[in-house]
Amino acid sequence: MTRFYKPLLDPLGLTYPQYLAMVALWEKDDRTVGALGDALGLESSTLTPLLKRLEAMGHVRRARDGQDERVVRVRLTDQGRALRENAASVPGCLFAASGLSREKLDRLRKDLAELRRALEHDGSSAG
DSSP states (O other): OHHHHHHHHGGGTOOHHHHHHHHHHHHSOSEEHHHHHHHHTOOHHHHHHHHHHHHHTTSEEEEEOSSOTTOEEEEEOHHHHHHHHHTTTHHHHHHHHHOOOHHHHHHHHHHHHHHHHHHHHHGGGOO
8 A cells, every 4th residue: 555655645745654644634633642543543652753743744733632731632734734635636546546346445445444443352362
């Protein structure tokens, strides 16, 4: 997936993991780092450096929550919201390159989500 996305994301200045974080924020802005990590399946120790880079690029702003200083909230900046327009063609490129019907792609997405949930629930018995 990373190899496929690279030429599409290079003009945007994003890596594939950064793109996924931006997509999650475009879907629902103003999330806690924990909630964003849950949505992406990433630990905060992995997500924090990625968010710091997005913040340095001017796409997001991180700030401590006013109610609980232990919680860090992530919000899109105007620049981050505007980037969505530039990235609008990316999902269509994946769909076209896949050669799959919309129904098959939807089924694959559901199957992968089901696999992820199963692995998350059974992860404690691995080892």
